[in-house]
Amino acid sequence: MPSRVRSDHVFINCPFDPGYRAILDGIVFAIYDLGFVARCALEDDDGGEIRLAKIERIIEECKFGIHDLSAVAIDPAINLPRFNMPLELGLFLGCKRFGASPQRKKKCLILDSDRYRYRNFISDIAGQDIHAHGGRPREAIIEVRNWLAGASGRRLLPGGAEVSIRYERFQADLPALCARVQRDPANLIFVDLSEMVSIWLRADR
Numbered sequence: 001m002p003s004r005v006r007s008d009h010v011f012i013n014c015p016f017d018p019g020y021r022a023i024l025d026g027i028v029f030a031i032y033d034l035g036f037v038a039r040c041a042l043e044d045d046d047g048g049e050i051r052l053a054k055i056e057r058i059i060e061e062c063k064f065g066i067h068d069l070s071a072v073a074i075d076p077a078i079n080l081p082r083f084n085m086p087l088e089l090g091l092f093l094g095c096k097r098f099g100a101s102p103q104r105k106k107k108c109l110i111l112d113s114d115r116y117r118y119r120n121f122i123s124d125i126a127g128q129d130i131h132a133h134g135g136r137p138r139e140a141i142i143e144v145r146n147w148l149a150g151a152s153g154r155r156l157l158p159g160g161a162e163v164s165i166r167y168e169r170f171q172a173d174l175p176a177l178c179a180r181v182q183r184d185p186a187n188l189i190f191v192d193l194s195e196m197v198s199i200w201l202r203a204d205r
Contacts, residue, residue, distance in 0.1 A: 004061070005102040010148070011062035012040040013088040014111075015071035025193060026137035027066060029167045030144045032197045034157055036064070042190035055088060060099075064151060065092045065108040066144060070135070072121055086122055107151040111143060138164045170200050 010031050031038040039058050067089040096106040115132040133140035142160030149157045178185040
């Protein structure tokens with residue numbers, strides 16, 4: 001039986017390296033702050049499930065997808081680019097194009113560090129709107145907020161600047177919050193971060 005598409009679930013396709021962590025954390029916070037659920041390949045570490053099959057399953061279950069292509073660049077260690085993000089974007093677009101009726105209602109946001117950089121490595125998506133965050137968490141939060149507001153049709157969502165301010169407050173409170181449950185704020189796995197955000201939001205409202 002096909003998985004049900006969850007109308008409030010958002011698939012995150014992005015780099016998982018330390019240099020991107022601040023943007024990922026900001027995106028996760030914004031998703032939860034706006035009343036949605038963040039999903040990504042890091043949510044489940046099951047050695048019995050093939051990684052690509054897991055990504056396909058998560059994509060299938062999510063109505064929305066955020067795809068950040070900013071890490072598509074030459075790796076100086078191997079002199080080759082990283083193409084995981086474009087691959088997962090292709091899977092999402094293919095699911096939207098060729099899937100059953102619920103899958104065709106998927107919507108996605110494509111992010112990059114620069115709005116026109118993609119032309120150098122994936123020109124086939126020319127004509128689609130690319131949103132730039134400039135490597136700054138605040139800009140990524142604002143882009144995610146504005147896109148989700150339009151794509152979901154939800155009303156009375158807080159503005160991007162307000163979500164960004166709340167994210168900064170969350171970051172300031174995170175060490176004390178983690179101390180209560182004996183976690184290291186610098187080494188939170190994805191599910192722990194999602195839980196910390198949810199706990200903070202419940203207390204803040």
